[in-house]
Amino acid sequence: MPSPQTLTESDRRIVAGWATDCAERVLAVFEAEAPGDDRARDGILRARSFARGESDAASQIRQRFAAGRASGAATSPAGRAAARAAGQAAAVAHMGAHALGAAAYAAEAAELITPGRGGAAEIAWQLASMSAPVQAALRRLPMLGEYSSGPLGPGLLASGALGESIRTVQSALLDGDPDAEEAAR
16 A cells, blocks of 8 residues: 555646745755756756656656755755755655655755745745645645654654744645644544
8 A cells, every 4th residue: 555645646746846836946046056967957847747747657756866966066055955855846756745845945945045034935935826736635645754654754854944844834734624634633
């Protein structure tokens, strides 16, 4: 049985578009630091192709790590977070929960660029830019830390600012859906 973090392929395509929007908002930070490195942008382009149904999950899964590896070419924490946002967006074809990772890394990059307000502003934009289908798909994901493995498990995305960002997004999604709130209890 697949993990509930996977989502259906249809839902993964829906959230891939939103995840790439999140990652693309901070991509310029990475590109300014590593202008010759196109791995992060390529990851976003591949994720957009997947979202539009122009590529299959299997081909995306094989290439999902390339964008995230670009973080090693960044010269600042914000640049690394921006590359990781692209890497998470590229991994949505594999597992839908990576969409929340893309959003969290984008918020982290924004906060590092504008301390004290960049992350909150980015999360506000992310929530405002979610279509109803994106919201519905993300509501199908388990809460952060609920499972012992996967992107929403107790690992890196569950701690620190990344975890706070994901919890904020998931909480906002629950606030907008009384059925989801009841199911979470």
